[in-house]
Amino acid sequence: MMEGTVRTGVPRKLCKLFVVVTFISVGLCYLLATVSDYKSPLPFKPSSQKMPNRGLFGGHDKEVCDKKLNYMFVKVHKAGSTTTTCILQRFAYENDLTVALPMKGHANIGWPHFFKREDIIPSADGTFNVLVDHVVYHKELLHHILPADTVYFATLRHPLSHLKSVFNWYHLTTRFHGLDREHPLRSFLENPTKFEIPYLTKGRAFFSYTKNYMAFDLGFPIGLSDSKSAVDEFVSRLSKDIHLVLILEYYNESLVLLRRIMCWKLKDILYDLQPKNIRTYNKTSENFTRLVAMHRQWSNVDYQLYDYFNATLWDKIKQEGGDFHQEVDHFQKVLQSTATYCAEATQDKHEINSTFAKLTIPVSAWNDEFDIDPHFCFKLKMHRWDWDFVFHKKQKLPWNVSDAVRESIHSPGLRVLNEYLVREIFNIIK
């Protein structure tokens, strides 16, 4: 309901083609230069070295950790969360986990309301390991369907950058009549109630896209925005419930932390560097400092959340000790080599080139040697809808599901891959 695709006109398509061609040529040169002599940027450490467990449930002293398999991601709207969702869906697939999927081909599980059981496609044994689609976060409801040792993640981004994204995605510049088209944000923030009376707009939405929208997804009762004690209590409660809040501005650091908390492998957190699901806000001439000051008044809970969880992210990073930043550097280099390799390996978007050589990422202090092949590249490119398609085909249903559920899993829904490719990669028989 809230998601859509970016529509581009012909000139933009041509432009895109040009960019893609240029990217690929540059990429190819880079590939030839780097892949052949890719070296681990760090002194070699034996691969048998176990990662210390900095996990949540094992304590700090345990030498070896087990990868965690139950997790829930609060997919905050317009906070870059589609990329994270795809990482978490890929991990779920690779580890044969059961994912709670939305009914009726939606992107939402109940959102913007609290979810009900009927919003989720039932699983064969009635249990789930993973939930990553849009919900309004509600701890007790989630505890009903997810195991007790579930790790909870969420994501936030700088509220002003979030507002820009919201303005673009929901076309607010045209929806809010009378905005200055050249400086829409400034014009809006100078007098927001002229354009929007939050929570009452046309009697439809009981939340606001511009005011504490991230807090809404995290379950804040938005009518209490002006109550300092309610906001303080909310932030403090979340900090106890949510094990890690990823911060988009420090995304790679956030993912390395996630990897460590979950005891996952470096390969598990790789992602496609081309962001998914974005529309760019291109009015850059506005004074950032001033806008933030005005926006902070309006979207106070989001700012309080962001400041708090950005600070805790950096506290956590400090506790990780010396090699954290080296790991982030290393991760970024691997991301880049992967992107370069994958651009080439998926040049033909309709078929897998079976003769294309693999990319081998050498052992480092944080990973064993592993390979990247064209199959993996296509998995990186998949959108959440493509993953849902795979889960629809692969996950077992209860023996007695209703017609509504059967209908739900027949929604086509592919966005990036074609059906032939998906069937080949995931071995799905018609």
Ligand SMILES: *[C@@H]1O[C@H](CO)[C@@H](O)[C@H](O)[C@H]1NC(C)=O
């Ligand atoms: C900014 O975006 C608008 C449409 O959203 C487009 O018409 C315009 O050309 C863009 N400007 C630049 C400088 O990219």
Ligand SMILES: *[C@@H]1O[C@H](CO)[C@@H](O)[C@H](O)[C@H]1NC(C)=O
């Ligand atoms: C931006 O606004 C701030 C606060 O209003 C002001 O101090 C600063 O000089 C402005 N910067 C520019 C580049 O106009």
Ligand SMILES: *[C@@H]1O[C@H](CO)[C@@H](O)[C@H](O)[C@H]1NC(C)=O
């Ligand atoms: C996030 O927190 C760090 C550490 O306190 C700080 O240096 C940085 O400026 C903060 N980032 C933003 C965007 O507020």
Ligand SMILES: *[C@@H]1O[C@H](CO)[C@@H](O)[C@H](O)[C@H]1NC(C)=O
């Ligand atoms: C994460 O790393 C990639 C690859 O090096 C880089 O392109 C991207 O800008 C980084 N993202 C952030 C938020 O630092």
Ligand SMILES: *[C@@H]1O[C@H](CO)[C@@H](O)[C@H](O)[C@H]1NC(C)=O
């Ligand atoms: C497949 O990869 C090989 C080796 O890189 C290359 O020579 C060939 O042109 C590729 N085939 C297609 C159809 O892209």
Ligand SMILES: *[C@@H]1O[C@H](CO)[C@@H](O)[C@H](O)[C@H]1NC(C)=O
């Ligand atoms: C399927 O059977 C279970 C018990 O075996 C029951 O609880 C559930 O309501 C049934 N579902 C439908 C759709 O009939």
